[in-house]
Amino acid sequence: MPYRSSLITIERHIADQQHLHPYATGAFSRLLRDLMLAIRVISREVRRAGFADVFGTTGDENVHGEAVRKLDDFSNETIIKAMRYGGHLCAMASEEAEGIIPIPDALQKGSYVLLFDPLDGSSNIDINVTIGTIFSIFRRVSPDIDQTGDMDDLTQPGYRQVAAGYALYGSSTALVYTTGNGVDMFTYDPTLGEFLLSNPSIKMPEHGGYYSINEGNSLRWHEGMQNYIAYLKDEDSETKRPYSLRYIGTAVADVHRTLMYGGIFLYPADKKSPRGKLRLMYEVNPLAMLIEQAGGLAVDGRNRVLDLVPESLHQRCPLMCGSVKDVEKAQTFVENDPISEEVRENIAASTP
Ligand code: AHG
Ligand code: MN
Ligand code: MN
DSSP states (O other), X not given: OOOOSOOOBHHHHHHHHGGGOTTOOSHHHHHHHHHHHHXXXXXXXXXXXXXXXXXXXXXXXXXXXXXXXXXXXXXHHHHHHHHHTSSSEEEEEETTSSSOEEXXXXXXXXXXXXXXXXXXXXXXXXXXXXXXXXXXXXXXXXXXXXSOOOHHHHSOOGGGOSEEEEEEESSSEEEEEESSSOEEEEEEETTTTEEEEEEOSOOOOSSOSEEEOOGGGGGGSOHHXXXXXXXXXXXXXXXXXXXEEOOOSOHHHHHHHXXXXXXXXXXXXXXXXXXXXXXXXXXXXXXXXXXHHTTOEEESSSSBGGGOOOSSTTOBOOEEEEOHHHHHHHHHXXXXXXXXXXXXXXXXXHOO
């Protein structure tokens, strides 16, 4: 049996790391503890999905026009319920809610905001394939600590995230998170009810052998993207091509594999979707922070994702992320691909 040098719970780990944060007050640790509770509840529900009446859709559509599954709804409600009363947040925003989720007047407000994708990979819920929860945390910027947070608090550029992470409901439940000092992974032990540190300080390989993209969209890709994927499929022993294709269709699971094994994950802009599919605030920003903290790169094709200035809560954003060498190579292919006028104007407006 392999020797484990330590047995560290996530709570102990967070407490140990507090000294690394100049703003550490204990409130941040309590915020994360509340979030872990929500994740444990969602994990329990995911595990019993096959038995319970939690499969299928609710019959409603979310703000993105997508069918809402019962587990999407349940996860969304669970996070809101677990976080609302803690006194650590001044506002929340969720992929499954239209506007700001305020902290009600009667409740104490705090210094942080939380943005989340309660359940990523909805199309995989009913077929027992890995799904996840993604979160992103910022400090509030609005000055009145007694007031609920506003849109300025929630639409900050990604480089201002103070923490980001995800839970994966796969063959085990894992939690991968960063507070800007590297990336650590914890594995949930259901018999103990604890997340235990399983992979400290994850560093991703400089290049990998996997690429991950929805190739069904290939006719809609711009020329550079088509050439890049064709390049990955070419034979060349020196650069270990062809790469192998892996695509789960759950962004957080595809990015997790990329983080652990290296390679590249792409959800690019194309002729039909000039901003790609993934959502900047709930998926792209937190995944980009984790990838960078593990030594990788995350770009929208041209710009570092974390430098993008958000225009709205639910905006979409193209994503190319993974091993440094793979992302750099991809960029050389796509640098001349057209970008929509709308996106171009926004880049011009946000460049100092
Ligand atoms: P969500 O389930 O939160 O709506 O996100 C689904 C996203 C993402 O997880 C995944 O990478 C992508 O949709 C898959 O899209 P395609 O089916 O277009 O490949
Ligand atoms: Mn998602
Ligand atoms: Mn979702």
